[in-house]
Amino acid sequence: xxxxxxxxxxxxxxxxxxxxxxxxxxxxxxxxxxxxxxxxxxxxxxxxxxxxxxxxxxxxxxxxxxxxxxxxxxxxxxxxxxxxxxxxxxxxxxxxxxxxxxxxxxxxxxxxxxxxxxxxxxxxxxxxxxxxxxxxxxxxxxxxxxxxxxxxxxxxxxxxxxxxxxxxxxxxxxxxxxxxxxxxxxxxxxxxxxxxxxxxxxxxxxxxxxxxxxxxxxxxxxxxxxxxxxxxxxxxxxxxxxxxxxxxxxxxxxxxxxxxxxxxxxxxxxxxxxxxxxxxxxxxxxxxxxxxxxxxxxxxxxxxxxxxxxxxxxxxxxxxxxxxxxxxxxxxxxxxxxxxxxxxxxxxxxxxxxxxxxxxxxxxxxxxxxxxxxxxxxxxxxxxxxxxxxxxxxxxxxxxxxxxxxxxxxxxxxxxxxxxxxxxxxxxx
Amino acid sequence: xxxxxxxxxxxxxxxxxxxxxxxxxxxxxxxxxxxxxxxxxxxxxxxxxxxxxxxxxxxxxxxxxxxxxxxxxxxxxxxxxxxxxxxxxxxxxxxxxxxxxxxxxxxxxxxxxxxxxxxxxxxxxxxxxxxxxxxxxxxxxxxxxxxxxxxxxxxxxxxxxxxxxxxxxxxxxxxxxxx
Numbered sequence: 323x324x325x326x327x328x329x330x331x332x333x334x335x336x337x338x339x340x341x342x343x344x345x346x347x348x349x350x351x352x353x354x355x356x357x358x359x360x361x362x363x364x365x366x367x368x369x370x371x372x373x374x375x376x377x378x379x380x381x382x383x384x385x386x387x388x389x390x391x392x393x394x395x396x397x398x399x400x401x402x403x404x405x406x407x408x409x410x411x412x413x414x415x416x417x418x419x420x421x422x423x424x425x426x427x428x429x430x431x432x433x434x435x436x437x438x439x440x441x442x443x444x445x446x447x448x449x450x451x452x453x454x455x456x457x458x459x460x461x462x463x464x465x466x467x468x469x470x471x472x473x474x475x476x477x478x479x480x481x482x483x484x485x486x487x488x489x490x491x492x493x494x495x496x497x498x499x500x501x502x503x504x505x506x507x508x509x510x511x512x513x514x515x516x517x518x519x520x521x522x523x524x525x526x527x528x529x530x531x532x533x534x535x536x537x538x539x540x541x542x543x544x545x546x547x548x549x550x551x552x553x554x555x556x557x558x559x560x561x562x563x564x565x566x567x568x569x570x571x572x573x574x575x576x577x578x579x580x581x582x583x584x585x586x587x588x589x590x591x592x593x594x595x596x597x598x599x600x601x602x603x604x605x606x607x608x609x610x611x612x613x614x615x616x617x618x619x620x621x622x623x624x625x626x627x628x629x630x631x632x633x634x635x636x637x638x639x640x641x642x643x644x645x646x647x648x649x650x651x652x653x654x655x656x657x658x659x660x661x662x663x664x665x666x667x668x669x670x671x672x673x674x675x676x677x678x679x680x681x682x683x684x685x686x687x688x689x690x691x692x693x694x695x696x697x698x699x700x701x702x703x704x705x706x707x708x709x710x711x712x713x714x715x716x717x718x719x720x721x722x723x724x725x726x727x728x729x730x731x732x733x734x735x736x737x738x739x740x741x742x743x744x745x746x747x748x749x750x751x
Numbered sequence: 752x753x754x755x756x757x758x759x760x761x762x763x764x765x766x767x768x769x770x771x772x773x774x775x776x777x778x779x780x781x782x783x784x785x786x787x788x789x790x791x792x793x794x795x796x797x798x799x800x801x802x803x804x805x806x807x808x809x810x811x812x813x814x815x816x817x818x819x820x821x822x823x824x825x826x827x828x829x830x831x832x833x834x835x836x837x838x839x840x841x842x843x844x845x846x847x848x849x850x851x852x853x854x855x856x857x858x859x860x861x862x863x864x865x866x867x868x869x870x871x872x873x874x875x876x877x878x879x880x881x882x883x884x885x886x887x888x889x890x891x892x893x894x895x896x897x898x899x900x901x902x903x904x905x906x907x908x909x910x911x912x913x914x915x916x917x918x919x920x921x922x923x924x925x926x927x928x929x930x
Contacts, residue, residue, distance in 0.1 A: 336845070340823060362852075
C-alpha cells in the first residue's frame with residue numbers, strides 16, 4: 323500500500339471516530355512525518371507561523387463587527403428599507419425577508435448570523451400573515467446563506483488565504499452571483515407564495531416611504547459603503563476595512579442607535595473568541611501542506627479524476643456533488659480548509675479561474691448550510707421559529723433547488739463571477 | 752476564593768477577548784495614523800499578529816470547554832450508546848495524546864529559541880516569549896479536556912462525555928456561531 327493511501331485511511335478513520343478535525347489532521351500529519359522521518363518540530367513551527375499572516379486577522383474582526391451590527395440595531399433598519407421596496411407583492415413578507423437578508427449580507431460575512439439577524443424579526447411577521455411556519459423558516463434559512471456569498475464574506479476570506487487568491491477580487495466576484503441567487507430565491511418564494519395565496523397587503527412601492535426608510539437606515543447603509551468603498555477605492559486593505567468596520571459598528575451602536583450595552587459588547591467578544599478558537603484547524607492543515615514534496619495529494623486526485631473525464635464542466639459538476647455531500651455533515655470552514663488545496667490545482671489545470679472556483683466553493687457551502695444533519699442555517703431557523711429541523715429541511719428543498727440552479731448557471735457562465743474583478747483589476751495572471 | 756473561581760471559569764476568555772481587543776485597536780490605529788496623522792506605524796502588524804496567535808490558542812482551549820471544536824459526530828451518534836461511548840472516549844484519549852505530543856514537540860522547538868535567541872523585526876522582543884503560547888495553549892486544552900471528563904463522571908457518567916451540557920454555568924455556545 324502506498325504511504326498516501328495509508329494516510330488517507332488514517333484520516334478517514336480518525337474523523338469518523340469523532341475526533342476533532344484539527345486533531346485528526348494533526349495525528350495524520352504526525353504519521354506522515356514519521357514515514358518520511360523528518361523532525362516533528364515542523365508541527366510546532368507551523369503551529370505558530372501559520373497563524374501570523376496579517377490577512378487572517380480579517381476573520382475575527384469581521385465576525386466581531388457583524389455581531390456588533392446585529393445586536394446594535396442595524397438589522398431592523400435593513401428590514402425597514404426592504405419592506406418599502408418589495409412589500410406590496412404577493413408573498414411580500416417572504417420577499418422582504420430575502421431582500422433584507424441580501425442587504426444585511428453586505429454588512430455581515432456569515433450566513434447563520436444573517437439568518438438570525440433578519441429571521442428573528444421577519445419569521446414572527448410571516449407567522450402573523452398566516453404563512454406556513456416551515457415555509458417561513460425555510461425562506462429565512464436559505465436567504466440567510468447569502469451572508470456568505472455577498473461581500474464581505476468570512477468563507478471567501480478563508481478561501482483566499484488557503485488558495486492564495488486576492489481577497490478584494492474574491493469579494494467583488496461574489497457580488498453578481500449573490501444578486502443572481504437573490505433573484506432565484508425571490509422567484510421561488512413568489513411562486514410558492516402565489517400558489518398558496520399568501521398576502522401582499524403592503525403599500526405599493528412609492529418613493530416617499532422608501533426614501534424615509536433609507537434615510538432612517540443611513541448609518542446601516544453607510545457600513546457596506548464604507549467597507550466596500552474603502553477596499554475598492556484603495557483606501558485600505560480588507561483587514562483594515564474589517565478593523566474600521568468594528569469601530570464603525572461600535573460607534574453607531576453606542577452613540578447613534580444606542581442599542582449597544584457593555585454586556586452586549588462583552589458577549590460579542592466572547593462569541594468572537596469561540597470562532598477564533600476553531601481557526602486552530604489551520605495549523606495542522608498547513609503543516610501537512612508543507613509535505614507536498616513527499617505527498618502530492620493534488621496530483622493523485624488529478625490523475626484519478628482526469629482518468630474519468632477531462633471535460634471542465636463535468637469535473638466541476640463532480641466536485642460540486644462531492645462538496646454538497648461533504649457539506650451535509652461537515653462545517654463549511656473545515657470543508658474549505660481541507661479540500662481547496664486538493665481540488666483547486668485540478669480545476670486550474672483545466673482552465674478554471676481560481677476566483678470563480680472560490681465562488682463556486684462558497685455556493686456549495688451554502689447548500690451545506692441548508693442540509694441536515696449538519697446545517698448551521700437550519701439550526702438557527704429552527705430555534706427562531708420553534709419547529710423541528712426535520713420540518714424545515716423538507717420545506718427548504720425548493721430553495722436548495724434554487725441554489726443548485728445558481729451553481730449550474732455559474733458553471734456554465736463563469737463570467738458572472740469573474741466579470742467585475744477582471745474589469746476593475748484587469749485579467750488575472 | 753471567589754476571584755479564583757471566576758478565573759478558573761473565564762481564564763481563556765479573559766486572555767482571548769483581550770487579544771481580540773488588541774487586534775482591533777492595532778489595526779484601527781494603523782488606519783487612523785495613516786490618514787489622520789500621516790504616519791505609518793510599524794508596530795501594529797506584528798503586535799496584531801502575535802495577539803492573533805494567542806487568541807486562537809486560548810480560543811481553542813475555550814472551545815474544548817464549550818464543546819465547540821469541529822468534529823464529525825454523525826457516525827458516533829447513530830450508533831447505540833453502549834458502542835458510541837467507548838469510541839468517543841477512545842477519540843478523546845487520542846486527543847489528549849495529541850496535546851501531550853504537541854507540548855513535547857513545542858518544548859523541543861522552543862528550546863532552540865532559548866539557546867539561540869532571535870528578536871522580532873519591528874518590536875525587537877525575544878521571539879521565545881510570544882511562542883510559549885504553543886506549550887501554554889496545548890497544556891490548557893489538555894487541562895480542560897480532563898476537566899470535562901471529571902465533571903462528566905461526577906454528573907453520573909451518562910450520555911456521551913464530549914457532548915454534555917453543563918448546568919449552573921453560562922455557556923456561550925450559540926447556534927449562530929459559525930464562520
